[in-house]
Amino acid sequence: MKKITLLILAFLSFCVSSYLTVHEEKKEGLILKPKASLSAYGFFKGDLKELNPAEGMLPYSLNTPLFSDYALKARFIKLPDGTGANYDAKEVFEFPKGTVLIKNFYYFNDFRKPEKGKNILETRLLIHEESGWKAYPYIWNEDQTDAFLEVAGGSKEISWKDSDGKKQKLNYLIPNMNQCKGCHIVGKEIKPIGPTARQLNGDFEYKHGTKNQLIHWQETGYLKNLPETEAIPRIFAWNDPHAGTLEQRARGWLDINCGHCHRPEGPANTSGLFLDYHTKDPFQLGIFKTPVAAGRGSGGHNYAIEPGNPDKSILVYRMASTDPGEMMPELGRTLVHEEGLALVKEWIQSLEAKDFEVKE
Amino acid sequence: MVYMKMKKLTFTSFLLLFASLVYAQEQFQKEFQTQFIMVEDGETIELPTGTFNLTTSLWLDGKKNITIKGAGRERTILTFKDQASGAEGIKVTNCEKITIEDLTVQDTKGDCIKVQETKGITFRNVLVEWTGKPNKKNGAYGLYPVMCTNVLIEKCEARGASDAGIYVGQSKHIIVRNSKAVNNVAGIEIENSLYADVYENEAIGNTGGILVFDLPGLIQKKGGYVRVFNNLIKENNYKNFAPKGNIVAKVPDGTGVMILATNNVEVFDNQIINNKTLGTGIFSYYMTEDPITDDEYYAYPTGIYIHDNTYERKRSKPTGKGRIGLMFRFKLKFGKDVPDIIYDGIKDAEKLDENKQWKPGYQICIKDNEGAEVVNIDAENDFENITFDADTYNCALNGFEKVILGSNQE
Numbered sequence: 079m080k081k082i083t084l085l086i087l088a089f090l091s092f093c094v095s096s097y098l099t100v101h102e103e104k105k106e107g108l109i110l111k112p113k114a115s116l117s118a119y120g121f122f123k124g125d126l127k128e129l130n131p132a133e134g135m136l137p138y139s140l141n142t143p144l145f146s147d148y149a150l151k152a153r154f155i156k157l158p159d160g161t162g163a164n165y166d167a168k169e170v171f172e173f174p175k176g177t178v179l180i181k182n183f184y185y186f187n188d189f190r191k192p193e194k195g196k197n198i199l200e201t202r203l204l205i206h207e208e209s210g211w212k213a214y215p216y217i218w219n220e221d222q223t224d225a226f227l228e229v230a231g232g233s234k235e236i237s238w239k240d241s242d243g244k245k246q247k248l249n250y251l252i253p254n255m256n257q258c259k260g261c262h263i264v265g266k267e268i269k270p271i272g273p274t275a276r277q278l279n280g281d282f283e284y285k286h287g288t289k290n291q292l293i294h295w296q297e298t299g300y301l302k303n304l305p306e307t308e309a310i311p312r313i314f315a316w317n318d319p320h321a322g323t324l325e326q327r328a329r330g331w332l333d334i335n336c337g338h339c340h341r342p343e344g345p346a347n348t349s350g351l352f353l354d355y356h357t358k359d360p361f362q363l364g365i366f367k368t369p370v371a372a373g374r375g376s377g378g379h380n381y382a383i384e385p386g387n388p389d390k391s392i393l394v395y396r397m398a399s400t401d402p403g404e405m406m407p408e409l410g411r412t413l414v415h416e417e418g419l420a421l422v423k424e425w426i427q428s429l430e431a432k433d434f435e436v437k438e
Numbered sequence: 439m440v441y442m443k444m445k446k447l448t449f450t451s452f453l454l455l456f457a458s459l460v461y462a463q464e465q466f467q468k469e470f471q472t473q474f475i476m477v478e479d480g481e482t483i484e485l486p487t488g489t490f491n492l493t494t495s496l497w498l499d500g501k502k503n504i505t506i507k508g509a510g511r512e513r514t515i516l517t518f519k520d521q522a523s524g525a526e527g528i529k530v531t532n533c534e535k536i537t538i539e540d541l542t543v544q545d546t547k548g549d550c551i552k553v554q555e556t557k558g559i560t561f562r563n564v565l566v567e568w569t570g571k572p573n574k575k576n577g578a579y580g581l582y583p584v585m586c587t588n589v590l591i592e593k594c595e596a597r598g599a600s601d602a603g604i605y606v607g608q609s610k611h612i613i614v615r616n617s618k619a620v621n622n623v624a625g626i627e628i629e630n631s632l633y634a635d636v637y638e639n640e641a642i643g644n645t646g647g648i649l650v651f652d653l654p655g656l657i658q659k660k661g662g663y664v665r666v667f668n669n670l671i672k673e674n675n676y677k678n679f680a681p682k683g684n685i686v687a688k689v690p691d692g693t694g695v696m697i698l699a700t701n702n703v704e705v706f707d708n709q710i711i712n713n714k715t716l717g718t719g720i721f722s723y724y725m726t727e728d729p730i731t732d733d734e735y736y737a738y739p740t741g742i743y744i745h746d747n748t749y750e751r752k753r754s755k756p757t758g759k760g761r762i763g764l765m766f767r768f769k770l771k772f773g774k775d776v777p778d779i780i781y782d783g784i785k786d787a788e789k790l791d792e793n794k795q796w797k798p799g800y801q802i803c804i805k806d807n808e809g810a811e812v813v814n815i816d817a818e819n820d821f822e823n824i825t826f827d828a829d830t831y832n833c834a835l836n837g838f839e840k841v842i843l844g845s846n847q848e
Contacts, residue, residue: 232468373577
């Protein structure tokens with residue numbers, strides 16, 4: 079019996095290993111184009127995990143970022159020497175070829191005590207190549223010495239202590255290259271999502287003091303044709319009740335979390351539901367809108383948004399779900415963003431049905 | 439003692455065996471997805487024999503002339519019962535000329551195979567299914583091409599979808615043939631799609647057999663020029679298990695063919711057998727009782743031609759469920775003798791001439807159907823004037839053409 083089992087085992091491992099060898103060869107050639115490791119790009123100086131930007135790398139943040147399972151993100155941008163992006167009031171700035179956006183995803187080991195160190199899981203690069211933007215996921219090693227390109231993505235078991243000191247754990251999912259594109263596609267092209275005027279229009283703590291990011295970008299030459307401050311749109315921090323109205327914050331949250339897909343040029347346009355910041359039509363925004371292909375994602379509700387009734391709104395149901403067949407966004411999270419959900423619920427609660435006339 | 443030791447070892451070996459199996463499955467996930475990403479235009483991805491337990495969708499994007507080929511429908515089985523991310527089993531976006539054949543995709547959390555914004559997609563000999571009893575927890579669509587052109591679905595089979603087994607949405611130039619849809623809410627559905635031929639299929643035991651729908655609020659506003667012929671549409675009496683809120687949740691059990699607000703639809707030479715509620719229904723969107731907030735939407739079915747079908751129906755009650763059930767019980771009162779073809783009678787006054795007759799091209803024509811009784815239920819006037827006057831519909835329509843899939847068609 080023992081013999082047979084061992085034989086099976088041997089045979090099996092032979093199958094697996096020979097399968098891998100064959101496919102490994104095929105993979106070899108592909109990794110060479112973008113660099114195989116993050117360190118090879120030279121974005122950071124010194125100890126890589128400290129993420130100390132090298133010359134020409136500019137850190138930045140967004141007023142309201144996309145929720146990614148409570149991961150923190152350290153963002154940097156690098157433009158080719160002597161170039162600058164063109165200001166745009168509505169869309170992501172027009173960045174020159176050769177621009178790289180670098181986003182590092184990490185958790186503090188203890189969110190109450192950042193000095194206890196962090197765990198960087200992945201770094202996503204958006205590189206503006208000759209043929210357009212390309213997205214590449216890099217996965218960090220256990221020793222936190224480097225990250226390596228993994229086109230097929232992956233997953234990592236992680237744990238941390240949250241801001242209440244509660245222990246959290248998670249099977250963190252790292253997207254594959256196509257999943258990157260799934261969020262970043264506009265029309266037929268990959269585009270960055272974050273760096274818009276409305277998202278960058280806020281302060282950042284630079285080494286030499288706090289400053290509005292757009293003004294700093296203009297001063298460093300990274301941004302051209304910046305208009306007068308009053309003319310620049312702004313999304314307020316979703317979690318700062320003193321900034322902007324409830325509607326502005328909720329719409330800002332929906333814009334960054336949903337609006338990249340749910341916009342007329344995005345892949346979720348099949349649904350006819352548009353959640354980007356520029357949508358004005360209440361029906362397109364989901365108010366009294368029946369679902370198209372939601373399947374069980376409808377949660378048994380009739381409308382994407384039922385004014386005054388968040389618990390009967392499909393939008394809320396799908397934000398509150400973690401089932402891959404129901405949840406929205408469908409990628410990039412395995413947890414519910416409880417605080418974002420509360421914000422959107424509060425906004426829907428504040429809407430009144432009588433303000434939205436239904437045509438018979 | 440020796441015996442004990444051996445037992446222990448065997449156990450350890452089994453553990454190891456199990457561990458390596460798990461390892462292998464994870465590795466397949468990665469290898470398959472890597473192939474989907476790295477495949478060069480013109481190549482074939484061959485998926486080997488085996489049952490592969492995958493946890494994330496396999497996604498193909500931006501490629502041309504790719505074939506994804508299994509070793510056979512019974513041999514290559516991709517199962518997603520432990521899916522952790524991505525709603526679909528296989529997802530294809532922004533491609534040209536893609537063929538998916540000879541494999542099974544099952545138990546996905548969302549749709550089995552979704553293909554979006556792709557010019558030229560062929561599904562051949564593909565089984566998509568949710569195993570076990572039909573359940574509202576099943577994913578929405580089996581085969582789901584949306585916003586595509588040149589769609590060919592042949593020799594496929596779909597089972598257990600909580601929305602539609604074979605669903606073509608917002609697409610142009612479509613053929614669905616020699617396929618089978620069983621125990622879905624909708625067997626085959628053509629929605630907001632232009633130029634579709636649906637023939638030689640079997641739609642059996644669904645809630646609704648074949649649906650041709652135009653819905654409001656979508657990017658591709660209009661469907662039409664759909665021909666449904668030579669199909670076997672039988673015993674579609676399965677209880678509706680679609681989650682509420684979805685349009686198909688309103689389809690009554692016992693529906694053979696339903697045309698909802700689509701224009702220019704021809705239904706002929708079909709066997710429409712023992713569908714207890716609506717052998718064939720011709721309905722405007724108003725029958726859904728959902729509000730319409732889309733100004734460009736046209737809610738009336740016009741240019742409908744139903745001819746040379748064979749209808750059979752056992753004497754039995756129609757559905758008692760939902761608003762349609764109430765309508766049958768309290769308004770129509772047909773008892774067990776339910777007419778085979780039911781027209782809601784809600785007409786667009788602008789398409790009628792001064793004698794209240796349809797202007798040419800907009801008629802509802804129903805003729806030469808074997809065993810068929812036709813009724814206009816006058817839903818417009820609260821079912822006051824229910825009429826069985828078959829002569830009203832004795833006309834013919836032309837202008838329906840065979841769909842030809844061509845690589846240069848737009």
